[in-house]
Amino acid sequence: MKITLARHYGMCFGVRDALRATHERAGLGTVTVLGQLVHNPVVDEQLGHLGVRRGDLADLGSAPTGSEVLITAHGASDHDRERWKKAGHVVTDTTCPLVRKAHAALALLVTKGYHPVVIGKDGHVEVRGLCGDFPEATVVENFRDVVRIGNRSRIGIVSQTTQPMERVRELVDLIGQCHPASEVRYIDTVCQPTKERQAALRELCAENEVVVVVGGANSNNTGELVRSAAAMGAKAYQVERPSDLRSEWFEGVERVGLTAGTSTLDESVRAVFDKLKMLASAQESREGGFLARLVG
Numbered sequence: 190m191k192i193t194l195a196r197h198y199g200m201c202f203g204v205r206d207a208l209r210a211t212h213e214r215a216g217l218g219t220v221t222v223l224g225q226l227v228h229n230p231v232v233d234e235q236l237g238h239l240g241v242r243r244g245d246l247a248d249l250g251s252a253p254t255g256s257e258v259l260i261t262a263h264g265a266s267d268h269d270r271e272r273w274k275k276a277g278h279v280v281t282d283t284t285c286p287l288v289r290k291a292h293a294a295l296a297l298l299v300t301k302g303y304h305p306v307v308i309g310k311d312g313h314v315e316v317r318g319l320c321g322d323f324p325e326a327t328v329v330e331n332f333r334d335v336v337r338i339g340n341r342s343r344i345g346i347v348s349q350t351t352q353p354m355e356r357v358r359e360l361v362d363l364i365g366q367c368h369p370a371s372e373v374r375y376i377d378t379v380c381q382p383t384k385e386r387q388a389a390l391r392e393l394c395a396e397n398e399v400v401v402v403v404g405g406a407n408s409n410n411t412g413e414l415v416r417s418a419a420a421m422g423a424k425a426y427q428v429e430r431p432s433d434l435r436s437e438w439f440e441g442v443e444r445v446g447l448t449a450g451t452s453t454l455d456e457s458v459r460a461v462f463d464k465l466k467m468l469a470s471a472q473e474s475r476e477g478g479f480l481a482r483l484v485g
């Protein structure tokens with residue numbers, strides 16, 4: 190069984206920077222992360238050991254009075270950022286620069302008179318942040334949501350940074366077709382690390398029967414990689430750690446591809462890779478024994 194690692198995989202610079210900042214702040218005193226820093230339980234465990242508290246962006250009572258709070262890489266609305274500052278908290282903002290770019294694009298469209306549309310997962314923290322300053326925004330998750338945009342003379346579209354490009358393009362086209370009388374403007378806000386990982390996944394699926402994706406069960410981009418791999422015909426499995434791998438997934442399989450979501454630690458990918466190699470060796474020994482018995 191041959192194991193191939195994707196050309197681009199795993200933790201992106203935005204998550205890496207947010208993690209580094211959190212570790213630094215944790216060493217200096219009480220810090221409360223407003224939400225889940227990254228959607229990865231392995232990271233949660235590590236931050237728990239460092240004494241990092243978990244708060245709720247929507248709940249001013251979820252951090253000790255006047256203490257330091259940290260906005261995650263997924264970003265937040267200006268409205269929420271200001272609420273925490275006004276309540277007397279020191280706000281450390283680890284919003285990824287590419288999420289900021291999506292906020293700026295949406296603000297620009299609204300300023301120019303476009304009705305704001307965000308293609309993304311309704312309720313996801315990044316989407317909530319994007320829409321937080323524009324409550325009139327329409328979130329479009331699938332084709333059924335397109336009708337909710339209503340009659341608008343100008344429609345301005347951005348997307349959650351981790352959406353698959355194909356889905357975004359399809360939905361932008363559909364919005365245009367359903368609103369032929371509207372002026373539709375789309376600004377591409379899918380981030381470069383997401384595009385690279387999606388392109389690398391296509392290569393991986395073209396060459397492998399099974400694809401393993403390492404990442405948190407509630408990580409949107411990990412889920413997107415699993416769904417995209419399955420849509421491309423690979424058998425796709427999501428795991429958080431090596432103990433999640435099942436040997437029966439690889440019975441009779443010759444080529445396995447490995448990738449990881451943008452919130453996955455390098456050490457998690459390495460540990461899963463090592464376990465896959467062990468499974469491959471065990472498979473080889475079993476097949477060697479079988480052949481030896483046949484020849485004998």
Ligand code: SF4
Binds near residue numbers: 201202287
């Ligand atoms: S996935 Fe993209 S937008 Fe999100 S933190 Fe990483 S680089 Fe930034």
